[in-house]
Amino acid sequence: MSIKLVAIDIDGTLLDSAGQLSEGVKKALQEAKQKNIRIVLCTGRPLPGVTEYLKALDLLSADDYVITYNGSLVQNVATQHTVFSANLTKNDYLKINYIAQKLGVHFHVSGVDAIFTANRNISPYTVHESTLVHMPIKYRTSDEMIHNDYEMIKMMMIDEPEILDHAITQLPAEFKEQYNIVKSAPFYLEILHKGANKGIALKKLAEHLAIEQAEVMAIGDNENDMAMLEYAGIGVAMQNAVEKTKAVADYITTASNDEDGVKEAIEKFC
Structure with missing residues (x-):
């Protein structure tokens, strides 16, 4: 064909x-x-x-x-x-943000027209993503994220490659079963809806x-x-x-x- x-x-x-x-x-x-x-x-x-x-x-x-x-x-x-x-939910946000904090890696959420992060010390890789995709970064606390109707399409753990690679080895088995997890760059781990x-x-x-x-x-x-x-x-x-x-x-x-x-x-x- x-x-x-x-x-x-x-x-x-x-x-x-x-x-x-x-x-x-x-x-x-x-x-x-x-x-x-x-x-x-x-x-x-x-x-x-x-x-x-x-x-x-x-x-x-x-x-x-x-x-x-x-x-x-x-x-x-x-x-x-x-x-x-196939979007992610507020419950997904709470779970993924908690694991990112526990593993000590930076984390942000990609919405329709902005990137949201609760990291006060914003990762340079979040800044890189913002520049690359032409979307602004908006600092929002966890409370603000779950009490507003932000559309959350994908979530990303971002950090220095060696830090991120170590964090990946520590991800809980059930986490890998609940989400589609893909590495799109040495410093980007993307978490998507399972479907x-x-x-x-x-x-x-x-x-x-x-x-x-x-x-x-x-x-x-x-x-x-x-x-x-x-x-x-x-x-x-x-x-x-x-x-x-x-x-x-x-x-x-x-x-x-x-x-x-x-x-x-x-x-x-x-």
Whole structure:
């Protein structure tokens, strides 16, 4: 079967190490679009952190969709119609915030239009996330978080890699059973609704569009991309991907994200 939908991770995949979209990748995706292949950005970022790339790739029509928050939200780009969503609750916040405090790691919550943290000493990685996704940071105490109706889509433990890695080894077994937990960067551990990941979101979107699993290709580089690579008819790992992601891929590009690896995958399979 021919490919009808390509889901592409952003950081470490679509973009190079400097966070830039190359002309080679842009041209390859434009050519794929001309063949009526749907291009869907599938990212851990919220919508404000994706908009500039949707514009650059001309993915702003009523036929275009985007997967954000690591699969917690699937939307039509033009209408903002929600195809699928899986948010976290106030009870989730209390449990996850308590564990983060117990383990001594920084913690924040990603909402629709802001990042919330109860850490008085705000982590530089929270600041980095705020800059990356173009969302403001709002300091809110735990009491304020549970006594207001903030939409909490995903939660993140963030810290120095060695501190975070040690904390991960200390997570309770039941915690891992209650949530979908993915590492999206050496300093980011993302906690999502159990029913949310990039693979589930991609499946929901493909079904919505009446596209068969075999007609879907997914391209990624990190652990949070594994589920969508496993779901897709063709799962492509970038040359710069982590070993766990390469292990589940059907194909590994010979080129990294700094060498237009996405272009290689598009030209080979589309």
